[in-house]
Amino acid sequence: xxxxxxxxxxxxxxxxxxxxxxxxxxxxxxxxxxxxxxxxxxxxxxxxxxxxxxxxxxxxxxxxxxxxxxxxxxxxxxxxxxxxxxxxxxxxxxxxxxxxxxxxxxxxxxxxxxxxxxxxxxxxxxxxxxxxxxxxxxxxxxxxxxxxxxxxxxxxxxxxxxxxxxxxxxxxxxxxxxxxxxxxxxxxxxxxxxxxxxxxxxxxxxxxxxxxxxxxxxxxxxxxxxxxxxx
Numbered sequence: 001x002x003x004x005x006x007x008x009x010x011x012x013x014x015x016x017x018x019x020x021x022x023x024x025x026x027x028x029x030x031x032x033x034x035x036x037x038x039x040x041x042x043x044x045x046x047x048x049x050x051x052x053x054x055x056x057x058x059x060x061x062x063x064x065x066x067x068x069x070x071x072x073x074x075x076x077x078x079x080x081x082x083x084x085x086x087x088x089x090x091x092x093x094x095x096x097x098x099x100x101x102x103x104x105x106x107x108x109x110x111x112x113x114x115x116x117x118x119x120x121x122x123x124x125x126x127x128x129x130x131x132x133x134x135x136x137x138x139x140x141x142x143x144x145x146x147x148x149x150x151x152x153x154x155x156x157x158x159x160x161x162x163x164x165x166x167x168x169x170x171x172x173x174x175x176x177x178x179x180x181x182x183x184x185x186x187x188x189x190x191x192x193x194x195x196x197x198x199x200x201x202x203x204x205x206x207x208x209x210x211x212x213x214x215x216x217x218x219x220x221x222x223x224x225x226x227x228x229x230x231x
Contacts, residue, residue: 007049064096086107
């Protein structure tokens with residue numbers, strides 16, 4: 001079972017939003033839809049999505065202005081954002097991209113192209129959310145069945161959902177230390193009410209699995225800071 005990335009659609013036109021919802025869900029994404037910037041801000045404040053599809057013209061303001069605000073906030077500055085708008089002028093595209101959009105797609109759009117662009121953005125900025133098989137030393141981590149297996153077939157382990165997401169995130173972001181609070185945001189989905197010690201519990205479980213694959217030393221504890229995957 002693959003991880004379902006959450007896409008926040010900020011779009012005030014019902015027919016376009018329904019088309020987006022249908023196409024995204026069919027492609028394996030979870031979808032949250034709001035019609036204005038007020039509700040979009042409230043949604044992001046509550047929980048960071050994995051990607052935002054953002055219209056330019058909305059009932060209570062311009063999406064590009066909110067984009068600039070998101071990029072200026074430490075919590076959301078790395079959040080993948082694609083502008084999806086009817087504004088097709090080159091100057092508008094430049095304003096959107098220079099304002100911090102990861103991509104810019106104009107209406108009318110091809111649903112297949114949109115999904116391809118979403119996957120491309122996630123592959124660059126949030127690879128833990130793109131279905132893949134990841135090589136880890138002499139082992140492979142597989143999205144399809146949440147397994148870690150040795151290449152020679154001598155060891156095979158099915159990971160719990162949280163341990164899988166935690167390992168995939170660390171492996172796809174190597175050599176960078178993440179605090180417990182950051183891991184809660186990136187792996188647990190920005191659930192601010194989960195205690196930070198929850199991370200330690202899952203790291204301990206993950207280490208017991210990694211020992212079987214001689215990978216436990218790659219998951220390092222940085223005293224007073226957090227954890228990192230060292231390669």
